[in-house]
Amino acid sequence: xxxxxxxxRTTRSSAGSASDPASSTxxxxxxxxxxxxxxxxxxxxxxxxxxxxxxxxxNDQSTVNVLLEALxxxxxxxxxxxxxxxxxxxxxxxxxxxxxxGKTRALLLALxxxxxxxxxxxxxALRSLPSPRALFASLLSQLSPPSSSSASSRQRVPDKPSDxxxxxxxxxxxxxxxxxxxxxxxxxxxVVRSWDKGTQLIALILRLxxxxxxxxxxxxxxxxxxxxxxxxxxxxxxxxxIYFPDYTVDEVRDILxxxxxxxxxxxxxxxxxxxxxxxxxxxxxxLGAALEPLFRRYCEPLGDSKVVPDESIKRRLFEHIxxxxxxxxNETFSVPTRASVDQCNDTGGKASTKRQFGNRDSxxxxxxxxxxxxxxxxxxxxxxxxxxxxxxxxxxxxxxGSDNHKRKRKSSQASMNMKDTMVEEMLMKGPxxxxxxxxxxxxxxxxxxxxxxxxxxxxxxNMMNGSxxxxxxxxxxxxxxxxxxxxxxxKSRSCPLEGSARYRSNIDEDLALKxxxx
Amino acid sequence: xxxxxxxxxxxxxxxARLCDPGFVHSALRSSPDTNYSKLKYLVASxxxxxxxxxxxxxxxxxxxxxxxxxxxxxxxxxxxPDAISVIRLNGMLHSDDxxxxxxxxxxxxxEHQLSFSKMASSDDNTEFIIDMLRECGLAHKxxxxxxxxFDLFAQGKQRLLYSLxxxxxxxxxxxxxxxxxxxxxxxxxxxxxxRSRFSHRKLLFVPSSLDDIKRLVEHLLIMAKDSSLPAKxxxxxxxxxxxxxxDKKFKGIxxxxxxxxxxxxxxxxxxFRTVSYMDMESGFLSMESFLNALSAMxxxxxxxxxxxxxxxxxxxLVCMHxxxxxEQSSYNFTSIMKEYRSIQDAYKTSDKYASTVCFRAFxxxxxxxxxxxxxxxxxxxxxxxxxxxxxxxxxxxAQSLKLNTTCPAVLQKLFDRERYM
Numbered sequence: 053x054x055x056x057x058x059x060x061r062t063t064r065s066s067a068g069s070a071s072d073p074a075s076s077t078x079x080x081x082x083x084x085x086x087x088x089x090x091x092x093x094x095x096x097x098x099x100x101x102x103x104x105x106x107x108x109x110x111n112d113q114s115t116v117n118v119l120l121e122a123l124x125x126x127x128x129x130x131x132x133x134x135x136x137x138x139x140x141x142x143x144x145x146x147x148x149x150x151x152x153x154g155k156t157r158a159l160l161l162a163l164x165x166x167x168x169x170x171x172x173x174x175x176x177a178l179r180s181l182p183s184p185r186a187l188f189a190s191l192l193s194q195l196s197p198p199s200s201s202s203a204s205s206r207q208r209v210p211d212k213p214s215d216x217x218x219x220x221x222x223x224x225x226x227x228x229x230x231x232x233x234x235x236x237x238x239x240x241x242x243v244v245r246s247w248d249k250g251t252q253l254i255a256l257i258l259r260l261x262x263x264x265x266x267x268x269x270x271x272x273x274x275x276x277x278x279x280x281x282x283x284x285x286x287x288x289x290x291x292x293x294i295y296f297p298d299y300t301v302d303e304v305r306d307i308l309x310x311x312x313x314x315x316x317x318x319x320x321x322x323x324x325x326x327x328x329x330x331x332x333x334x335x336x337x338x339l340g341a342a343l344e345p346l347f348r349r350y351c352e353p354l355g356d357s358k359v360v361p362d363e364s365i366k367r368r369l370f371e372h373i374x375x376x377x378x379x380x381x382n383e384t385f386s387v388p389t390r391a392s393v394d395q396c397n398d399t400g401g402k403a404s405t406k407r408q409f410g411n412r413d414s415x416x417x418x419x420x421x422x423x424x425x426x427x428x429x430x431x432x433x434x435x436x437x438x439x440x441x442x443x444x445x446x447x448x449x450x451x452x453g454s455d456n457h458k459r460k461r462k463s464s465q466a467s468m469n470m471k472d473t474m475v476e477e478m479l480m481k482g483p484x485x486x487x488x489x490x491x492x493x494x495x496x497x498x499x500x501x502x503x504x505x506x507x508x509x510x511x512x513x514n515m516m517n518g519s520x521x522x523x524x525x526x527x528x529x530x531x532x533x534x535x536x537x538x539x540x541x542x543k544s545r546s547c548p549l550e551g552s553a554r555y556r557s558n559i560d561e562d563l564a565l566k567x568x569x570x
Numbered sequence: 571x572x573x574x575x576x577x578x579x580x581x582x583x584x585x586a587r588l589c590d591p592g593f594v595h596s597a598l599r600s601s602p603d604t605n606y607s608k609l610k611y612l613v614a615s616x617x618x619x620x621x622x623x624x625x626x627x628x629x630x631x632x633x634x635x636x637x638x639x640x641x642x643x644x645x646x647x648x649x650x651p652d653a654i655s656v657i658r659l660n661g662m663l664h665s666d667d668x669x670x671x672x673x674x675x676x677x678x679x680x681e682h683q684l685s686f687s688k689m690a691s692s693d694d695n696t697e698f699i700i701d702m703l704r705e706c707g708l709a710h711k712x713x714x715x716x717x718x719x720f721d722l723f724a725q726g727k728q729r730l731l732y733s734l735x736x737x738x739x740x741x742x743x744x745x746x747x748x749x750x751x752x753x754x755x756x757x758x759x760x761x762x763x764x765r766s767r768f769s770h771r772k773l774l775f776v777p778s779s780l781d782d783i784k785r786l787v788e789h790l791l792i793m794a795k796d797s798s799l800p801a802k803x804x805x806x807x808x809x810x811x812x813x814x815x816x817d818k819k820f821k822g823i824x825x826x827x828x829x830x831x832x833x834x835x836x837x838x839x840x841x842f843r844t845v846s847y848m849d850m851e852s853g854f855l856s857m858e859s860f861l862n863a864l865s866a867m868x869x870x871x872x873x874x875x876x877x878x879x880x881x882x883x884x885x886x887l888v889c890m891h892x893x894x895x896x897e898q899s900s901y902n903f904t905s906i907m908k909e910y911r912s913i914q915d916a917y918k919t920s921d922k923y924a925s926t927v928c929f930r931a932f933x934x935x936x937x938x939x940x941x942x943x944x945x946x947x948x949x950x951x952x953x954x955x956x957x958x959x960x961x962x963x964x965x966x967x968a969q970s971l972k973l974n975t976t977c978p979a980v981l982q983k984l985f986d987r988e989r990y991m
Contacts, residue, residue, distance in 0.1 A: 141585060143588075276937070331881040338930075384926045479904045
C-alpha cells in the first residue's frame with residue numbers, strides 16, 4: 053500500500069492522491085475543494101474493499117503509518133487527529149497554527165484514514181466565500197443528496213441564521229439516519245471576524261454543536277488565529293484544541309527533499325542555503341519559492357543535473373552560490389526581467405552573471421522604464437510630500453536656492469532639538485498631502501533649473517518631450533494620472549475648504565534616489 | 571486483536587457517554603434539593619394547577635442549565651404525555667421578532683400536525699399564536715416556552731417577551747416561560763412593563779465543587795457490570811481506575827483544572843481527551859493519559875507562537891520593545907527600521923536585511939497577532955506609517971528569548987541591556 057511518487061509542486065487540491073507535502077502555496081487555496089471531497093468517497097470505497105480482505109489489527113497500524121509517512125514532522129498532531137476524530141460522537145475540534153503549517157492538509161488526509169469511514173464530509177472554504185449567504189449555500193449544497201441537486205437549486209438559499217440552522221438540521225437528519233458520521237469542516241475561521249456581522253456568525257458557527265444536538269455530526273474548525281481570538285464576552289463552549297507548530301529546520305529539509313530527482317546534490321545545496329534563509333522566514337512556501345531560483349544558479353557550473361557531487365565539486369558550487377545567496381537574502385521575491393533572462397541564455401555564463409550581479413549589488417538602476425517627464429513629476433511629488441509648504445519659498449526661489457548659504461547661522465541647541473523632533477514627526481506621520489497647484493509649481497521650478505544645466509548627452513532623451521518647458525508640461529496631467537494608477541502617487545481626501553483634490557506620494561527614499569539617476 | 575476490539579468498544583461506550591448530556595447529568599436525578607428538582611416541582615405544579623409561571627435559569631456557560639431543562643422535560647413527558655407541548659427558541663437565531671413569531675408558529679404547527687405556510691405575515695403568525703394559546707388553555711394543555719440565550723431577547727424593544735408574558739396574563743392561557751441565560755443580571759435587562767409581568771423566580775447554577783466533580787468523574791468513567799463488555803475486563807478496568815482516583819497526582823490534576831475553569835463542560839472536554847488517549851492495546855486508562863490530556867489542554871498560545879518565530883522577526887520584536895522602553899508613545903514601521911539600523915550599525919551582526927524583507931517579517935507578525943495596529947483604519951495611510959503596538963508582555967518576550975535555542979546571544983544582550991542602560 054505504498055503511495056506513488058509524484059512530482060514536487062503539487063497543490064492541495066491534488067493532495068488526496070499525492071503524498072507530497074511540498075509547497076502548498078496560498079494561491080491554491082481557492083481551488084475547488086469539491087474535487088477533493090469527491091475523490092474521498094471513491095477512494096474510501098476502494099480502500100474499504102481492500103481492508104475487508106486483511107486482518108483488522110495489522111491494517112490499523114499500516115493506515116497510521118501511511119498517514120505519518122504523508123505528514124512529515126507532524127507525528128503528534130496526526131495521532132491526536134486520529135484519536136480525537138475517530139468514532140463519532142465526538143466533541144468539536146479546533147486546529148490552529150501559523151500559516152503554511154499543514155493544518156488543512158493534515159485534516160483532510162486524516163479524514164481519509166480514520167477507521168469508521170465518514171459518510172459525508174462537507175468542507176466550507178471560508179477564505180473564498182464572500183458572505184454568510186454564500187457559506188450557507190455552499191454547506192447546504194454539499195449536504196443535500198446528489199440526486200436532488202436540481203431541486204435544491206430551485207429552493208431559496210437561506211438568508212437568516214435561523215433558517216440556515218433549520219435547513220441544516222433537516223439536511224443532516226436525513227443523512228444521519230444510517231448511523232454513519234458526517235463531518236463539517238470550517239477552514240480559515242479567522243476571516244469570518246472581518247465579515248459584516250462577523251462576531252455573531254462566529255458565535256453561531258462555534259455553537260453549532262449545541263444548536264444541532266445531533267450526535268453523529270462532528271464539527272472541525274481550522275484557524276490560523278489562536279483560540280483566544282474567539283473568546284467573546286459571553287463565553288462560548290470551547291472545542292478541543294490541536295496545535296500545529298511551525299516546522300524546524302530539519303523538518304523543512306525533509307519536506308523539501310521529498311521526491312527530488314537528485315537527492316545528494318539537493319542536500320548539499322540545502323546544507324549551504326537553508327540555514328541562512330531560515331533566519332529570515334520559517335514558512336515553507338516562502339522558503340521553497342526562494343530556494344528554487346537559487347538551486348538553478350547552484351547547478352549552473354555543472355554540466356548535467358544528475359551528477360553526484362563529491363567534496364571538490366561541493367566546494368566549487370559553494371563558492372559560486374555564495375554571492376547569490378547574499379543577494380537572495382535581501383529580496384522578498386525576484387521577478388526575472390528580460391535582460392536577466394537573455395543573459396542567462398548567454399553561453400558566456402560566468403561573465404554575464406558577474407555583470408548582472410554587479411548591477412544588482414549597487415541597486416542604482418530602476419528595473420522598469422519611466423519617461424523623463426514622469427521622473428520629474430515623481431520627484432516633485434516626493435519633494436512636495438516630504439517638505440512642508442512653508443519651505444517652498446526657501447528651496448525653490450528663482451536663483452535655484454543658491455543663495456541659502458548667506459543666511460546660515462550657527463544652530464543653537466534648541467533649534468537642533470526642534471529639528472530632531474521634526475525628523476521624528478516626519479517618520480511617524482509619513483508623507484503629507486499637497487494640492488495639484490503646488491505640485492505643478494515645483495515641477496515647473498525643477499524642470500526650469502534642470503534645463504539650464506542640460507548637456508547634449510541628454511538631448512536625445514529630451515527630444516521626445518519636445519523642446520523647452522512647454523514640451524514637458526504638455527502631458528503632465530496625463531503622466532499624473534498614470535502615476536496615480538501605478539500607485540506611486542495616491543489621491544487622498546479633497547480639502548474641505550477649497551474642494552480641490554490633494555495627492556500624496558507613496559515612494560520612499562531609495563526609489564527616489566533610483567529615479568533621480570537619469 | 572480481541573483486546574483491541576474490546577478496547578475500541580470500551581472507548582466508544584465512554585465517548586458516547588461523554589457526548590450525551592442526558593447521561594452526564596443523570597446523577598442529579600437522585601440527589602435532593604438541586605436545581606433539577608426545584609425546576610421539576612415548579613413546572614409540574616403549574617401543569618397540575620393549570621396556572622401560568624415564569625422562571626429564569628442563570629449561570630455561567632457549561633454548568634448544565636440546558637441539560638437540566640432537557641431532563642425535566644423528559645420526565646414530564648413521561649408523566650403527562652399529552653398535557654404539554656414545547657416551543658424552543660434561541661436568542662442567537664430568533665432575537666428578531668418576526669423571526670421569532672414565525673418560528674413559534676412553525677413549531678406549533680409541527681406539534682399539532684397543522685400545515686405551516688412560509689408566506690404568512692408576522693401579524694398572521696401573532697394572531698395564530700394567540701389563538702393557539704387560548705385553545706390550548708381551554709383544552710388544559712400547557713405550552714412550555716424555552717428561551718435560550720434569554721439576554722439576547724432582551725435587546726432592542728423586547729416585543730416578543732412582552733407579548734408572550736402579556737398573553738400569559740389572560741385567564742384562559744396556560745403557559746410556562748423558562749429563560750436560560752449566562753448573564754447573571756439578565757432580569758435587570760428587562761423593561762419595566764416586561765419585568766412587572768415576570769415572576770421573579772431565579773434558579774442559580776454555580777460551577778461545581780471539587781467533591782461534585784470527583785463524583786461526576788467516577789459516574790462517567792466507572793463502567794457498570796451489565797454492559798456488553800467481558801466481565802473480567804470491567805473489573806480490571808474499574809480497579810485500575812479507582813487506584814488512579816486515590817492517587818495524589820490525580821487530585822493535583824483536578825485542582826489545576828478547576829483553578830482555570832470549574833464548569834462541567836471543561837471537565838467533559840478533559841475526560842473526552844483522556845478517553846481518546848486510552849492505550850489501545852490494553853484498553854485501560856492510565857495516569858499517563860490523564861496527564862497528557864491535561865498538558866494538551868493547558869497550552870499557552872502566545873508563547874507557542876513566540877517559539878515559532880524566525881530570527882528576523884525576533885529582532886523586530888526586540889526593537890519594538892526597546893522603543894517602548896524609551897517611552898516613545900507611538901511608533902510605526904519606519905521608526906522600528908531606524909532602531910533596527912542603529913542596532914546593526916552598533917553591533918555589526920550578520921542579520922542585516924533590506925527593508926522589504928523586514929517588512930515581510932513585520933507582516934508575518936501582524937498575521938500571528940503578536941503585534942497590531944494602534945489606530946482604526948480611518949485615514950488612507952500606508953502600512954509603514956500606521957502606529958503599531960506590541961500584544962505580548964515583556965515577560966513573555968524575555969521567556970521566549972530564553973527558551974529559543976537558535977536565538978543569537980546579541981539579541982538577548984540587547985533585550986537585557988535596556989534595563990541597565
